Amino acid sequence: MAVKKSxxxxxxxxxxxxxxxxxTAAKKPGHSKGSTRRAPSKKPKAASGPAKRRPQVKSRxxxxxxxxxxxxxxxxxxxxxxxxxxxxxxxxxxxAVEKKANDVLIIDTRARGSAVGYxxxxxxxxxxxxxxxxIATAVDQTxxxxxxxxxxxxxSGDWVLxxxxxxxxxxxxxxxxxxxxxxxxWSDAPRVSLE
Numbered sequence: 001m002a003v004k005k006s007x008x009x010x011x012x013x014x015x016x017x018x019x020x021x022x023x024t025a026a027k028k029p030g031h032s033k034g035s036t037r038r039a040p041s042k043k044p045k046a047a048s049g050p051a052k053r054r055p056q057v058k059s060r061x062x063x064x065x066x067x068x069x070x071x072x073x074x075x076x077x078x079x080x081x082x083x084x085x086x087x088x089x090x091x092x093x094x095x096a097v098e099k100k101a102n103d104v105l106i107i108d109t110r111a112r113g114s115a116v117g118y119x120x121x122x123x124x125x126x127x128x129x130x131x132x133x134x135i136a137t138a139v140d141q142t143x144x145x146x147x148x149x150x151x152x153x154x155x156s157g158d159w160v161l162x163x164x165x166x167x168x169x170x171x172x173x174x175x176x177x178x179x180x181x182x183x184x185x186w187s188d189a190p191r192v193s194l195e
Contacts, residue, residue, distance in 0.1 A: 079110040079111060079113070080110075082110070082119050082166060084166070085118075085119045085120055085166035085167055086119075086120065086192065088120075088143075088148065088164060088166065088167045089106050089120035089122050089167045089192065090106065090192075090194060090195075091142065091143065092122045092139050092143075092162075092164070092167065092169050093105075093106055093122050093124070093194050094194065095135070095138050095139045095142050096122070096124040096135050096139070096169075096171070097194070098138070099126075099131070099134055099135045099138050100126075100131070101124035101125060101126055101131075101135055101171070102124070102125040102126070102127075102174070103123075103124065103125050103177075104122070104123070104124045104194065105122070105123045105124070105183065105191065106120055106121070106122055106191065106192040106193075106194065107120065107121040107122075107123070107182075107183075107186045107189050107190075107191060107192070108120060108189055108190045108191070108192050109121055109186065109189050111189060112189075118163075118165065118166050118167060118168050119166045119167065120166065120167045120168075120192065121167075121168050121169075121170065121182065121186065122167060122168070122169040122170070123169075123170045123172070123177070123182055123183065124169075124170070124171050124172075125171075125172050125173065125174050125177050126171055126172070126173065127173070127174075128173070129157045129158065129173070132155075132158070132159070132160045132171045132172070132173065133155065133160065135160070135171050136153065136155065136160045136162055136169075136171060139162065139169065140153075140162075143164075148164065150162045150163060150164055151163045151164065151165055158172065158173040158175070158176040159171070159172050159173070159176050159180075170182060
């Protein structure tokens with residue numbers, strides 16, 4: 001007896017074949033036809049610095065500023081005259097000379113008068129503490145009849161300092177005068193003649 005093939009078998013074959021499906025690329029988030037948004041890139045961004053380097057432009061100014069020349073003190077003649085203080089300084093210097101003081105000097109400090117508080121400095125040397133005391137006493141006795149007294153007097157064994165407001169007088173022993181070197185301190189200030 002012959003077996004008949006059923007018509008169902010060809011149907012199975014037809015069922016086995018599936019219709020072909022078009023493969024489309026998977027859409028990335030943020031990408032659509034109407035979207036202007038970009039998807040984040042997977043490349044790491046540079047840690048610092050601009051993406052493009054600008055060309056270096058040389059500065060017109062020098063990198064080191066030139067030194068300014070030292071400013072010289074203006075001459076003493078540009079400062080207001082103080083004839084009373086000058087007369088007082090010369091009177092103190094003359095008394096010191098009479099008492100056999102050495103190296104008597106008057107320094108004009110008017111250029112810095114507002115900072116130091118006086119206009120003239122008188123410096124003289126004596127050989128001993130007795131001579132320094134004699135000079136200071138003679139200056140006081142000479143100026144008192146004129147109505148001029150020292151605002152303060154400070155004395156030690158090797159230095160006498162008398163403050164007459166606009167004039168300050170220093171009477172030193174030679175060693176102490178060299179130690180304090182007031183002439184060097186006031187090296188840029190003009191010297192005044194004793195006459």
